[in-house]
Amino acid sequence: MRPPIAQLNHQCPAPCRGAQRLLAIAISASVLLGLAATADLTLRSARQNDSANSWMKAMTLSAPALWPAGSPMRHPETLHPGVDLRFSAGLVAAP
Amino acid sequence: MIPGFQYPPMAIWAARDIQRHRGRSMLLFASLASLVFLTAVALLFSQALDATWARLMDQAPDLVVRRIDAGGWAPLPVDDALACTKNIPGVLDPTPRLWGVVPGPDGPVTVVASIAVVPGNVLDGIPPPSAGQAVVGQGVARALSNSRLSLGGRNPATVNVIGTFPADTGLATHDLVWMTPDDARGLLGLTPGQASDLAIHLFRREEEQAIQTDLAAAFPWPVSITDRSTSALRHHTRAVRSGGIAVVAGIPALLALLLIITGTVVDTTGQRSHWGLLKSMGWTTTDILRLQIVQATIVGIPAVVMGLASAYAVVFYPPAAGVTAFWITGGQHLPAMTLVSTGAAMTMLEIAAMVGLPFLAAVFLTSLRAAAGSPWTMLQADPWN
Numbered sequence: 001m002r003p004p005i006a007q008l009n010h011q012c013p014a015p016c017r018g019a020q021r022l023l024a025i026a027i028s029a030s031v032l033l034g035l036a037a038t039a040d041l042t043l044r045s046a047r048q049n050d051s052a053n054s055w056m057k058a059m060t061l062s063a064p065a066l067w068p069a070g071s072p073m074r075h076p077e078t079l080h081p082g083v084d085l086r087f088s089a090g091l092v093a094a095p
Numbered sequence: 096m097i098p099g100f101q102y103p104p105m106a107i108w109a110a111r112d113i114q115r116h117r118g119r120s121m122l123l124f125a126s127l128a129s130l131v132f133l134t135a136v137a138l139l140f141s142q143a144l145d146a147t148w149a150r151l152m153d154q155a156p157d158l159v160v161r162r163i164d165a166g167g168w169a170p171l172p173v174d175d176a177l178a179c180t181k182n183i184p185g186v187l188d189p190t191p192r193l194w195g196v197v198p199g200p201d202g203p204v205t206v207v208a209s210i211a212v213v214p215g216n217v218l219d220g221i222p223p224p225s226a227g228q229a230v231v232g233q234g235v236a237r238a239l240s241n242s243r244l245s246l247g248g249r250n251p252a253t254v255n256v257i258g259t260f261p262a263d264t265g266l267a268t269h270d271l272v273w274m275t276p277d278d279a280r281g282l283l284g285l286t287p288g289q290a291s292d293l294a295i296h297l298f299r300r301e302e303e304q305a306i307q308t309d310l311a312a313a314f315p316w317p318v319s320i321t322d323r324s325t326s327a328l329r330h331h332t333r334a335v336r337s338g339g340i341a342v343v344a345g346i347p348a349l350l351a352l353l354l355i356i357t358g359t360v361v362d363t364t365g366q367r368s369h370w371g372l373l374k375s376m377g378w379t380t381t382d383i384l385r386l387q388i389v390q391a392t393i394v395g396i397p398a399v400v401m402g403l404a405s406a407y408a409v410v411f412y413p414p415a416a417g418v419t420a421f422w423i424t425g426g427q428h429l430p431a432m433t434l435v436s437t438g439a440a441m442t443m444l445e446i447a448a449m450v451g452l453p454f455l456a457a458v459f460l461t462s463l464r465a466a467a468g469s470p471w472t473m474l475q476a477d478p479w480n
Binding site: 016018019020022023026029030033034036037038040041044051052053054055056057058059060061062063064065066068069070073074075076077078079080082 | 102106107108110111113114147148150151152153154155156159161163168190192196202203204205207209213214216217219232234260261263264265266267268269270271273292294319321323325326329330333393394396397400401403404407411439440443
């Protein structure tokens, strides 16, 4: 009985060199990209936005500066159903 | 080619098969990589945005007390307010805040003044402002033509800009104008001894809701109390909503997956007669299945890794990250963001499994169905027969 094809282990003939190259590229590209992403995740994730966090704490800010100044998302403490922001102290001249 | 390494014959055979169908394999690679990229960009961005906001909001005060009267927000007498909070258990470090929104040269800006001294390690070389001076965020600095900054408000003022907050602090300082307490009071129309509101930190954050009743009762005037967790929840909701774009991006992505699977099925059906030939020469059904799986793996794994790596790069590395943020949020105001990569690994693994496993399952099942027949029946499937 002949062994299954997967168990045959002989030297690759010359026409298979391209296939070997393709395999090498596929394996090395996957491993390199995977390692690069893992290294970056490990090295960078520990100290992200430290400066922004420090200033947020030093100025006791209530929200990050991702929205325009004067908007309720930027200043959540100004949001109140009974207060019209157009006439509030400090916001008097805001658009 | 890796020197000294002997590839399994089945892998060589699969690679040869891929080379025989070069165009189809490249199309499959591109489709898989694009599918992973589109899904991963939306999900990674949503996850990173949520993590970034959560970390920033963690620095915010637990409670903010603002005085309110019939005319709206009213200034808070500092000494009285501090005396009121003195005997409330659980209240730590009540800090009067001086801040307000005033018109700047290019839209509204946030004026802040720190009553306490800013630590040297936070300043990192930035000179604290003196009277008539200000330090501004990148968003304000961009609108300046010289070092003079004119601000509106109750009492309009012009200050001399002596410094700019570094770009990496933009998440907190983008629209800030930092000035002395006296300058800020003058600009905002506050008298000495008044503050905009009172920031409070708690001994136990879990008491955030419970302590609000005690606080409101302790002040002799009506107050409005805002808690940190409500704001954090609002930000979380926004991040999740932006992740909803993943669903929108997911519809064409799922269609692409359907096309890939259909393509795989058609490809398998077309190869039946070829497999019949292999089986008549001694190959088993298992050999053919293994060949198909190895072939799918050789194309699929690099495609998934490439898609994930590209998505990771455009989400986490400026300036591509800024473009991605602009694209996903629809042009919302966002300073240059450096996104936190916590949880990104888990998201990437989930996406790899979400795309890779159905793909491999489709290859396995369609190959099994096509390769399970007798060699003679399979040879008859040749369209030229």
